[in-house]
């Protein structure tokens with residue numbers, strides 16, 4: 001009995017002081033881990049917003065971007081959350097009634113007011129960038145283009161957002177920002193990976209932008225844009241071909257076939273059985289063809305199709321000039337182009353057209369692609385209409401021409417070969433955001449891509465919490481071990497008889 005009491009008295013685990021110390025120690029360690037976890041848990045996200053209006057030649061679109069408020073200028077976290085297609089044509093088509101250009105934006109602006117939380121409205125930057133349609137209108141009639149801008153500005157200034165201005169982008173900017181968008185969304189810039197080239201086909205112009213190792217920018221400085229992004233230097237080659245968007249090339253192809261002012265043309269780029277009456281003055285009402293309007297032509301001509309890919313390609317080739325090149329190498333029209341390099345993303349009309357034609361798979365050999373297009377172009381117009389009852393007729397009638405133009409531009413114009421063709425990916429979106437120049441434009445204007453790589457914490461959140469937990473557990477073990485001299489010696493326990 002006395003030995004039992006003696007042992008109990010000697011056992012430190014049974015003294016109130018040790019129990020209190022142990023409890024306090026455990027509470028302290030649990031508190032330490034809890035604080036570490038809670039303190040470093042991402043706080044509930046607050047977002048910031050930016051809005052860009054893409055005033056293209058054929059239509060205007062509004063894009064809303066969103067990013068976590070505390071990560072303004074380091075990590076690549078800007079995403080497109082909403083887009084709105086403005087009803088009607090591009091703003092340049094309102095040259096004779098400019099107020100309508102402003103009015104046309106109203107519905108999409110109202111939609112944006114609903115999508116962006118009200119308390120963020122006043123701090124949300126709003127930009128409008130116009131491209132080739134306004135470039136052409138500005139060349140043709142600068143006072144008309146000024147009036148369109150005034151009308152657009154008036155409409156945008158009324159919005160609750162922080163309006164930052166409307167302007168025409170240069171072709172260089174349009175190409176370069178498209179490249180920034182694609183590579184930003186692919187996380188290639190922050191990680192310093194090999195970049196993807198950007199191919200953009202609009203209605204009135206087309207852009208090609210890529211980084212080529214053998215290009216330092218000196219041979220044709222006007223085609224060069226230097227960037228320092230996240231600590232990496234890029235020497236980008238970019239060129240925008242005004243009048244080489246698909247709508248203007250179609251005008252050039254028709255101009256080519258109507259030089260003698262005929263009353264009927266049989267166009268190989270349109271399906272057999274296609275027949276429409278077209279107006280000469282409407283066709284030639286663009287600076288891309290206006291100097292070629294035939295003298296003494298009738299008011300209209302009968303535009304008929306005969307569906308021949310081969311003949312269509314000959315007409316399309318005739319809109320390119322391959323004769324003069326004062327550089328080491330050119331694409332077409334005497335424009336310098338370094339050796340093609342790396343993967344390419346082809347978006348906007350490249351995607352619309354190739355997607356419709358089921359030709360986005362670039363592992364299909366180029367010859368097979370041509371065979372498929374040959375068969376498609378030769379299909380009678382009535383049959384095409386029956387097969388695609390839900391496609392807008394003004395799109396449907398042009399896919400044979402557009403497909404032929406795309407293949408000709410890529411192979412004859414830019415010099416993609418049967419092998420390098422497979423480096424092209426036809427894309428519409430990357431991770432939910434549309435490929436196009438708008439995101440790159442906003443990232444640039446809001447200084448959201450830093451020149452130098454951002455400092456990042458040495459450990460990710462999960463790593464930090466794990467280390468704190470392990471250290472805390474080690475402390476518990478150490479604490480227990482430190483009490484070892486006081487542990488009861490079980491083996492020497494007296495036997496009680």
Ligand SMILES: O=P(O)(O)OP(=O)(O)OP(=O)(O)OC[C@H]1O[C@@H](n2cnc3c(O)ncnc32)[C@H](O)[C@@H]1O
Nearest residue numbers: 056057058059131132202203204205245348349352
């Ligand atoms: O860049 P710019 O030259 O200013 O022109 P844009 O911005 O208006 O040009 P888009 O990329 O929006 O469209 C390019 C062309 O594709 C046409 N397009 C748009 N959606 C299409 C679809 O679903 N199918 C076929 N063509 C389409 C459109 O009419 C234009 O001719």
Ligand SMILES: [Ca+2]
Nearest residue numbers: 056131202348
């Ligand atoms: Ca465009």
